[in-house]
Every structure is written in C-alpha cells, then in structure tokens.
Amino acid sequence: MSYFTIAGVQMHALHHGDNTEAMRHRIDALMNRFPQVQMVLFSELMPMGASPLHAQTLPSDTEALFCQMAAQHRIWLIPGSMFEQVGEHIYNTLVVINPLGQVVTRYRKMFPFRPYEAGVESGNEFVVFDVPTIGRFGVSICYDMWFPETTRTLASMGAEVILHPTMTDTIDRDIELSIARTNAAINQCYFFDINGAGALGNGRSIVVGPSGDVIHQAGIGEEVIPIEIDLNRVRRERETGLRGLGQPLKSFRDREVDFSIYRSENGSSPFLDTLGPLAKPVRTDQDIF
Template structure:
C-alpha cells in the first residue's frame, strides 16, 4: 500500500471541560462520511484544553475511551495529546491507538512551551512507529516544531509522516505555517499540523508535502481535513529530489561536518541571554508621566 487516508479534525472545542463526547461524535461522523479513512489526528490537548488539573496516569480512563473509539470507528487514532501524571511530573503526552484498540505508541512532548506552559516536564525521547504495509510515522507536538533538530531526529529514524497536533491561539500562527512547510521540505516528509478552531485555537491547520508544498491550508473555522498521502511519491522525492532538484537527506547523511552545537557543551553566547522566564512589564509609576 502506497497511499494512506488521514483526517485532521480542526474542531471548535471549549477549554476547562470534557470535550470527549463532541470529539467522539466528530470522529464517527468522519468515518461514516469517508469509509476509506485510515487514521484520524486530533489537536493538542483537545479533550480538556490546557488544564493540568485534568492530568491522568496512563493508561487511564480517558485514554481507554479513545481506545474504545478506535475500535468502534475501525481506524488508527491519535488523540492529539493530554496531560499525563507520572509521580511528581506532568507531561504533555500523545497516544496513537491501533484499530484493535491497543496503544501503539506514546510520546511525551520534548519542548513544553516555556515559560508559559508552567509545571510541565519535558520528555526525552523522539518516538516513531510503523503502520504495517504503509510506512513509518513520527510524533511531534506544537512547540517541538520550533526546534528543527526534533523533526530531523524523527526523520533520521526513518519517519516519513510527522503527526503534529498543536494548540495555538496566538499571533505567531502564521510563523508556524512557514515552519511546517520548511520542516517538510528540509526533511522531505509530510507534515500534518492540526490545530483547534476557535474556542481553543485559531485554526489554520496545514498539511505540507515533501517538497514543502501546501497540500491543504485550513481557515479558522471548524473543518474536517481528509487527505490521501502518497508514500510512493514521498520515497521518490527522497531518492530523486523534489522535481529532481535537491536531495537534502542524502547530503545530511554524507557530510563529514560535526556540528558543534550538538556536542555536550554549553554556548557562552546563549548563556548571555539570561533566564528562561516570562518578560516583565514596565514598572509604571506616577513619576513616569
């Protein structure tokens, strides 16, 4: 099989409440409308919104409900992410569930959105997984994409499709669209970047192909994005270049350069930037004006 049918659900959801019933309804509706659907990808933290108080140990009740949903729909299902409690730590964790209801892979976000995503611990593994007869997929969550090393780490392990749930409701969403395309072309992969619509996010989900081309760009309203990914096309791009042009993965593989920033040492320049903390406001006093 060289094609794979995936739906990204850019849903209008509400923060600080349980959205699972709405999500379930939309997943089942997508499968009924598109019977050939192989996978559904949900946005980051879509079930409860960005509220760590809803954190659960995994496996747990909410993940189990997603497992039942995957069986009911007969699809691969990525729940976007949810907060996972593990001892004294809380992680932003994505689960991928097979059509038989088994958790196939879990990934803990390596780069929490600090200093704003307070109290969330960082994962330390980049996760890829195989879908038999299709190809290799990698997991990335929101702010991870701002660090090109993270996507490269997945592709270095053979990932062809990057599942990238996100939750963005800020003015930098347009910049993320550029990064999604850049990561796709630099790594000759599909980037499936799915955001929530208004309520939680600002929408504008994007799917980019292995040449950095826009396969689909959503607006800001709720949208069910159903696409057929062509893995044979992707492999041809990696072997021959996009339109027979650059072959960056081969050049990266063959270079003799040892990148100094990846060695176990700190940058004296970066140390001068100060602490990772929220910018302070001006100290307005009556003497100022």
C-alpha cells in the same frame, strides 16, 4: 501499498473540561461521511482541555474510551494530547492507538512552551511507529517543531509522515505555517500540523507534501480534513531530490561538518549563556510611567 488516508480534525472545544463526547460525535460523523479514512488526528490537548489540573495517570478511562472508538471504526487514532500525571510530574502526552483499539506508543512533548507552559516536564524520547504495509510515522507536539532537530531526528529514524497536533491561539500562527512547510521540505516528508479552533486554537491547520507544497490549509473555523497521501512520493523524492533538485537528507548524512554546539552537554554556548533566564517578559517602572 503506498496510499493512505488521514483526516485531521480542527474543532471547537472547551478550554478547561472534558471534550471526549464531542470528539466521539465528530469521529462518528467523519467515518459515516468519509469511510475511506484510515487515521484520524486531533489537535493538542483536545480531550481534556488545556489545564494541567485535568492531568491523568495513563492508562486511564479516557484513554480506554479512545481505544474503543478506534476499534469501533477500525482506524488509527491520535486523539491529540493530554496532560499525564507521573508521580509529582506532569507531561503533555500523545497516544497512538491502532485499529484493534490497542495503544501502540505514547510520546511526551519534548519542548513545553516555556515560560508559558509552566509546570510541565519535558519528554526525552523520540517516537516513530509503523503502519503495516504502509510506512513509518513520527509524532511531535506544537512547540517541538520550532526546533529543527526534532523533525530531523524523526526523519533520520525513517519517518515518512510527521503527525503534529498543536494548540496555537497566538499571533505567531503565520510563522508556524512557514515552519511546517520548511520541516516538510528539508526532511522530504508529509507534515500534518493540526490546530484547534476557538478556545483551543486559531485554526489554520496545514497539510504539507514532501516538496514543501501546501496540500491544504484550513480556515479559522471547524473543519474536517481528509487527505489521501502517497508514501511512494516521499520515497521517490528522497531518492531523486526535492523537485529533482536538493537531496537534504543524503547531504546531512554525508556531511563533513561537525556541529560543535551539540558537543556541549546542554547545547549551550558562551553567547547563548548571555541571553538571560527563560521567563515571561515583565513591565518595568519605566514601562508603566
């Protein structure tokens, strides 16, 4: 079996507060209207909003609530991400729940949107999971996709679909749409980039096929996006090439070049070290007067 239906949910919600009941209503309505859906994916920080003050220790009552929803509808559920409290540290964490209501895995965002996402620690483990008889899925969160190494690593681990919740409410959303298409094409995979609407994002969620083709791009309002994908398309294009042409994963595997930048312990270089600190831009006296 290679067909699988994923519904992305782009919805309005509170920027700071509990959105779980609204998510429950959206899942109930979605599954009533589109009972063929097998997986539901929400946007970044949707459950409890964008304030680290709402961070929870996992497992939590909120996570258990989502497990109940998944079991009730017998769906795979990725309820966006939540801030997770681990001792004195806070992570931006995504949870994957199977149709039995069991937590299969958790993923901590590797690249918090610094310097704006201040006080949030970086995760350090790539996460893929298997949907039995279907295929392998990888997960990443928002700013992660700006670093091509993240998606390339997931593809190298066998991921055929990348599930990517985001919370983008800024003027760079148009660039992210291009990045989503590029990540899908150079890794020959499906890419589901689901954004929030209103206070938790400016919409324009995008679903991209393994040739970099746009399957659907949402508007800026609320939208439910049920898409049936065919994993055999990924396997065929990885075998014969994107549109019968480039085979980037095989070429990456068979490369002769050594990327010397990665030999550095922190990925730095003499040039990168000249760029100054990772900090918000500030006004100088010259800017004010």
